[in-house]
Amino acid sequence: MRPESRKQEIINAAAILFKEKGYSAVTMRDLAKAMGIKAASLYNHIQSKQEILSTIIIGLAEEFTVGMNKIVNSDENTIQKLENIIDLHIDVTLRNADGLASLNNDWMHLEEDNLQYFEKMRQEYEDNFRNIVKKGLEKGEIKPYNIEIMVFSTLSTLRTLYLWYPEQKEIDSDILKRDMISVLLKGVA
């Protein structure tokens, strides 16, 4: 286990606090206390509170963008693509559940350039998702319900995984993937 840089330790601690109270409610003094140092000392490692937030969010957003592009450019069928998207979300969630809280709830506190960059990535991600569902519907691979409702319900479940999965210590990640695919694609009734 290679030792993390002090900067990364600070970012990890911040992600936990941001998850608990949100970016705006966490002060640099809160973060310093969590690290066992004084607030001013944080600035030996980071440039600003904003830098912490953008590091967390932009990194994750780029992970999703890269993952989605691979899936879009593959030659698998619709169902397999949807399964791979579910996989992607579960993988990222297992690796950085805390950061996903910021991605989901605090992206609007990003400043100018990063905010635009983030919104562009999110838009493209949703468009890619929507197009996969649309093509699957045309090819008859999935049922003819309203596209927006299918996209929304699937995406909102995957986006909220970070809140729920870390609590469920009993469930193995492979079992989660299997049952998640079943529930999202085949329904419960």
Place this chain on the structure above:
Amino acid sequence: MRPESRKQEIINAAAILFKEKGYSAVTMRDLAKAMGIKAASLYNHIQSKQEILSTIIIGLAEEFTVGMNKIVNSDENTIQKLENIIDLHIDVTLRNADGLASLNNDWMHLEEDNLQYFEKMRQEYEDNFRNIVKKGLEKGEIKPYNIEIMVFSTLSTLRTLYLWYPEQKEIDSDILKRDMISVLLKGVA
């Protein structure tokens, strides 16, 4: 349309701002500006910023509690009960989408008594939901997937409706209910 009290107007304006930036990032001066008055004038109508938050959240939480209790105590079968829960969420979302943002994202900023009260209601709501699914599974009315995954995926979709539905002006609420029930209960594949 009976004229709303000034207090209620302030609470509605606050809910919109809380939805956009979160409770902690909205200042009383922001809220005053949205109302076209000065911050100090707000205090002729409300007691504190905290009172605004708790009014929004506790009211909604009680609506869900009352609605869920009616469903639990009805003698309908599992699928019908799940349909009624979907209905409940859609109804509340249509009536107060802005307030639901606070319920979902800012409940942790409630203070002592209200925080405990809220957490108790949320716990009981989730327990009721889980028990309905569990009973349906025992009676063979729904498929034998992992209960937590079914509860979580359904609930996360319903809880996030507020983010999405107000944007979809094309979709009629009855059609939404029908397709939502289809997607959540019968799957897409």
Place this chain on the structure above:
DNA sequence: AAACAAAACTAACAATTGTTAGTTTGATAC
């Protein structure tokens, strides 16, 4: 027109915010 209440205002407060400047500590390298 006088009285009253509702709702706005100005001015200020004490506390907290992110951040900077300058200094001290502690370990490693020479």
Place this chain on the structure above:
DNA sequence: GTATCAAACTAACAATTGTTAGTTTTGTTT
């Protein structure tokens, strides 16, 4: 043992925060 450098510290700042006190405006009722 001295130089070096990362990483901590103390002290302070200007701005912003929720809120209070006291006053003026506005509109309605008598």
